[in-house]
Amino acid sequence: DVKVTQSSRYLVKRTGEKVFLECVQDMDHENMFWYRQDPGLGLRLIYFSYDVKMKEKGDIPEGYSVSREKKERFSLILESASTNQTSMYLCASSFRQGAHAGQPQHFGDGTRLSIL
Amino acid sequence: GQNIDQPTEMTATEGAIVQINCTYQTSGFNGLFWYQQHAGEAPTFLSYNVLDGLEEKGRFSSFLSRSKGYSYLLLKELQMKDSASYLCAVRDKGRSQGNLIFGKGTKLSVKP
Numbered sequence: 001d002v003k004v005t006q007s008s009r010y011l012v013k014r015t016g017e018k019v020f021l022e023c024v025q026d027m028d029h030e031n032m033f034w035y036r037q038d039p040g041l042g043l044r045l046i047y048f049s050y051d052v053k054m055k056e057k058g059d060i061p062e063g064y065s066v067s068r069e070k071k072e073r074f075s076l077i078l079e080s081a082s083t084n085q086t087s088m089y090l091c092a093s094s095f096r097q098g099a100h101a102g103q104p105q106h107f108g109d110g111t112r113l114s115i116l
Numbered sequence: 117g118q119n120i121d122q123p124t125e126m127t128a129t130e131g132a133i134v135q136i137n138c139t140y141q142t143s144g145f146n147g148l149f150w151y152q153q154h155a156g157e158a159p160t161f162l163s164y165n166v167l168d169g170l171e172e173k174g175r176f177s178s179f180l181s182r183s184k185g186y187s188y189l190l191l192k193e194l195q196m197k198d199s200a201s202y203l204c205a206v207r208d209k210g211r212s213q214g215n216l217i218f219g220k221g222t223k224l225s226v227k228p
Contacts, residue, residue, distance in 0.1 A: 004158075031213065033215075035218075040220065041220065042203070042218050042219060042220035042221055043159075043203065043205075043218040044218075045215060045216075048212075048213070048215060050213050056212055056213070058215070090158065090159070096213070097207075097213060097214045102147065102164045102166065104149055104151075104161035104164065105149075105161075105216065106161070107158035107159050107160070108158055109158045110156075110157075110158060
C-alpha cells in the first residue's frame with residue numbers, strides 16, 4: 001500500500017513564525033503536491049514537484065515556498081505565517097504521467113494548521 | 117477556462133441509490149477521477165474514467181461523457197459509512213504535468 005506521511009496532524013503557530021510542514025512517501029513517486037483545503041473552496045494546489053530539486057507554482061503559491069532535496073520528501077514552508085493561512089494542508093504523491101496516466105494521486109492524512 | 121461543478125450537498129436513505137453529478141470545462145480533457153473523503157481524513161481514490169462509458173467497481177460506478185463534459189458517480193445499496201464528501205477531479209492537458217483540478221466536493225449524508 002502507498003503510504004504518504006505528514007509530520008503533524010495538528011499544529012498551532014503564531015503570526016510571523018516560519019512554519020515547516022513535512023511530507024514523506026514510500027512509493028518512489030516522481031510527483032509530489034501540496035494542497036490546502038478550505039470549506040466552500042475545495043482543494044487548491046499550492047506547489048508541486050515532478051523531480052528532485054524541481055518545483056512549480058500551483059494556483060495559490062503566494063506566501064509559501066517548497067523544498068525537495070530527496071525524492072521521497074517534500075516540504076512546505078510558510079515564510080511568515082499569517083492568520084489567513086489557517087487551513088487543512090494535504091500532501092499527495094503520484095507517478096509521473098505518460099504510461100501512468102490513470103494512476104491516482106495518493107494523499108496523506110493532512111495537517112490542520114492554526115495561525116494565532 | 118477551467119471549471120468543475122458538483123452539487124454542494126445531497127441526502128439519501130440507507131439501502132437506496134444515489135447519483136452525484138459533475139460537469140467540467142477544460143482546455144484539454146485527459147481523464148477524470150472520483151475521490152471519497154470522510155470528515156477529517158485523507159481523500160481516497162474511487163475511480164478513473166478517460167473514455168466514454170461506465171466503469172463499475174462493486175457498489176460504485178462512474179460514468180463519463182466527454183462530448184457533454186459530464187460525469188456521475190453512482191452509489192448503490194447505500195450504507196451509513198458512505199456518508200462522506202465526494203470529490204470530482206479532472207486532468208487537463210493545458211496544466212503543467214497534467215495536474216488535477218478539483219471540484220469543491222459533494223457532501224453526502226446517508227440517513228437510516
